[in-house]
Amino acid sequence: MARIKTEKNISRKDVIVTKAAILFREKGFKAASMRDLAEAVGVEAASLYNHIKSKTELLHELCFSVANRFLHKIDEVEAEPITAIEKVEKLLRFHINEMVNHYEEVYVSDREWKHLSDPYLSNFQNQRRIYRKRFAAIIENGIRHNEIKKIDAPTAVLIMLHAISGIESWHRSTQKISAEELEENMITILVGGLVNR
Amino acid sequence: MARIKTEKNISRKDVIVTKAAILFREKGFKAASMRDLAEAVGVEAASLYNHIKSKTELLHELCFSVANRFLHKIDEVEAEPITAIEKVEKLLRFHINEMVNHYEEVYVSDREWKHLSDPYLSNFQNQRRIYRKRFAAIIENGIRHNEIKKIDAPTAVLIMLHAISGIESWHRSTQKISAEELEENMITILVGGLVNR
DNA sequence: TAAAACAACTAACGCGTGTTAGCAACACTT
DNA sequence: AAGTGTTGCTAACACGCGTTAGTTGTTTTA
Structure with a gap:
C-alpha cells in the first residue's frame, strides 16, 4: 500500500493538483478521467477522494490560483510611476514568464475554465473581464499620452493575451529557441x- | 416524425455538421453529446446515424474542411508577385475573415483537433506544421529583403496565428466594433x- | 505500546455515453 | 397506386464515468 510521496511543505493534495494540471492540459478537462489521474499519482481512483472533494474542485484550484497571480501583478503594475508602454511591457513579460514557467496551470486555466460551474464560473468570468478592462485602460492611457497608436484598446488586449497563449506551440516544439x-x-x-x- | 429541413444544395449531413460545429464550439467536443446534437437538429440521437458514421467523423469533416481552405489560400498567396509584407498581410486578412465569418468551424478546428484519432490526427498535425513552416518561410524571406525586422520567424507565426484566434473574444463580446x-x-x-x- | 488519525484499498452504485438493431412512416419514381 | 429507397422512431447494448461506503493498513500522537 504505497502512499503518495510528499516532500516538505507539499501536501498530498498539492501533488494531485499538479498532476491534474498536466493531465488536463494533455487531454482536456472532460477527457481526462479520475482513473487517469489516479494512475498518474500512483494510487487507486477512490483514494483521491481522501484529499479532494471533486474533480471540479481541481479545476477551481487551478483556475483561481492563476487568476489571482495575474490580478496581484496588475495591482502592482498599475501603481508604478512609469509610462503606459512600460506598464504594458511589464505585464507582457509577466504573462510570458507565467506561461513559460507554469505552463500547465496557465494553459488549463485559459482553455478549460468553461467547465467550471456556477458560482465559480461567473466569478471567474468576472475576474477575467475586469482584468481585461484594466489592461485596456492602461493602453487607453497610453493612447491619450501619444505613446501608443490610436487603436481600439480592447482589440489590442485581445491580441496581446492570445498571442501569449501561443507559447503553447513553443513549449510543444522540439527545436525551440531559449x-x-x-x-x-x-x-x-x-x-x-x-x-x- | 418531422424530417430535418433541407434547402437546395444542402444535404442533411451538412445540416448536422453545421449544428455540430456550433455545439462543439459551445461545450467542447467531449462535453457535447450526440443527444445534445440531436436536440439541436430536432431529431432523436439514433437518427443521426442515418447520415453520419460517428461523432468523430463530424470532427474530421470540420477540421479538414478548415485546414484545406487555409492550404489553398497559402498556395495562392505564395504564387503572387508581391512583397513579403503584403503576403503576410493577405494571409492575416484571410485568417481574420475566416474567423469572423466561419467562427464555429474555425474555432473548433483550432481547439478540438486533439480529439481526432489516428490516422487523422497525425495527418492534421502534419498539415498544420507544414502550413506554419510555409508561413514562416514567407517571413524569413521578408527579413532577408529587409522588409521585416530581424526576428525569429516561427515565433512571429505563432504570435500571428494565436492573436487571430482571439477573435473568439470579439465574437462573444456584447458591444463589439464592426x-x-x-x-x-x-x-x-x-x-x-x-x-x- | 495503545489509541487516534490518516490514507490507502476493494466493491459497487447510478448515470450518461456512443452506437446498433429492427421497425414504421414518409417521399419519390414509374 | 405500387414499389423502393430514405429517414425517422423506440429500445437497448456495453462501457466508462465520477463518486460513495466500508474496510484494512500505515503513520503519528500520547
Missing part, C-alpha cells in the same frame, strides 16, 4: 510590430 | 506594433 529569446522576440513584435522602418 | 474595424485594428497592431513613432 525562453529569453522567446521573450525578447515576443516583446519586439507585439510592441514594435513586424515592419522594419 | 468586423471592418476589427480587421484594420488587428493588421495595424500586428504589422505595425503598438508604439507610436
Whole structure:
C-alpha cells in the first residue's frame, strides 16, 4: 500500500493538483478521467477522494490560483510611476514568464475554465473581464499620452493575451529557441510590430 | 416524425455538421453529446446515424474542411508577385475573415483537433506544421529583403496565428466594433506594433 | 505500546455515453 | 397506386464515468 510521496511543505493534495494540471492540459478537462489521474499519482481512483472533494474542485484550484497571480501583478503594475508602454511591457513579460514557467496551470486555466460551474464560473468570468478592462485602460492611457497608436484598446488586449497563449506551440516544439529569446522576440513584435522602418 | 429541413444544395449531413460545429464550439467536443446534437437538429440521437458514421467523423469533416481552405489560400498567396509584407498581410486578412465569418468551424478546428484519432490526427498535425513552416518561410524571406525586422520567424507565426484566434473574444463580446474595424485594428497592431513613432 | 488519525484499498452504485438493431412512416419514381 | 429507397422512431447494448461506503493498513500522537 504505497502512499503518495510528499516532500516538505507539499501536501498530498498539492501533488494531485499538479498532476491534474498536466493531465488536463494533455487531454482536456472532460477527457481526462479520475482513473487517469489516479494512475498518474500512483494510487487507486477512490483514494483521491481522501484529499479532494471533486474533480471540479481541481479545476477551481487551478483556475483561481492563476487568476489571482495575474490580478496581484496588475495591482502592482498599475501603481508604478512609469509610462503606459512600460506598464504594458511589464505585464507582457509577466504573462510570458507565467506561461513559460507554469505552463500547465496557465494553459488549463485559459482553455478549460468553461467547465467550471456556477458560482465559480461567473466569478471567474468576472475576474477575467475586469482584468481585461484594466489592461485596456492602461493602453487607453497610453493612447491619450501619444505613446501608443490610436487603436481600439480592447482589440489590442485581445491580441496581446492570445498571442501569449501561443507559447503553447513553443513549449510543444522540439527545436525551440531559449525562453529569453522567446521573450525578447515576443516583446519586439507585439510592441514594435513586424515592419522594419 | 418531422424530417430535418433541407434547402437546395444542402444535404442533411451538412445540416448536422453545421449544428455540430456550433455545439462543439459551445461545450467542447467531449462535453457535447450526440443527444445534445440531436436536440439541436430536432431529431432523436439514433437518427443521426442515418447520415453520419460517428461523432468523430463530424470532427474530421470540420477540421479538414478548415485546414484545406487555409492550404489553398497559402498556395495562392505564395504564387503572387508581391512583397513579403503584403503576403503576410493577405494571409492575416484571410485568417481574420475566416474567423469572423466561419467562427464555429474555425474555432473548433483550432481547439478540438486533439480529439481526432489516428490516422487523422497525425495527418492534421502534419498539415498544420507544414502550413506554419510555409508561413514562416514567407517571413524569413521578408527579413532577408529587409522588409521585416530581424526576428525569429516561427515565433512571429505563432504570435500571428494565436492573436487571430482571439477573435473568439470579439465574437462573444456584447458591444463589439464592426468586423471592418476589427480587421484594420488587428493588421495595424500586428504589422505595425503598438508604439507610436 | 495503545489509541487516534490518516490514507490507502476493494466493491459497487447510478448515470450518461456512443452506437446498433429492427421497425414504421414518409417521399419519390414509374 | 405500387414499389423502393430514405429517414425517422423506440429500445437497448456495453462501457466508462465520477463518486460513495466500508474496510484494512500505515503513520503519528500520547
